[in-house]
Amino acid sequence: MFGLFKSNPSKKLRKTYDTKLEQAMQAQRKGDIKTYSMITAEAEAIWAEIEAIEAKNK
Template sequence: MFGFLKSNPTKKLRKQYDIKLEQAMLAQRKGDIKSYSMLTAEAESMWKEIEKLEGNSD
């Protein structure tokens, strides 16, 4: 009945993922390839977690 009040665990993680990708893009634009690669790797691990969570919800 009150399913709409439940928090969506992937929603917060997706927001963090988007922020991390934006930070990586900005680092790449500044020429900081080391930070870009680290941020991209973190975003990739977040994406794997999102896929795992969404796979369990089906």
């Protein structure tokens, strides 16, 4: 019953992940490959955190 009020930590991380991917796409379109690769690496790290949280919850 009280699980209804718990926040989902992976939901916030997914939103951050989507934002990072959007930023990476914009950097790639501008031709800034260095920034694109840095933001993509950050997004991959966030995705690893999401997978760890979801594996823990199962």
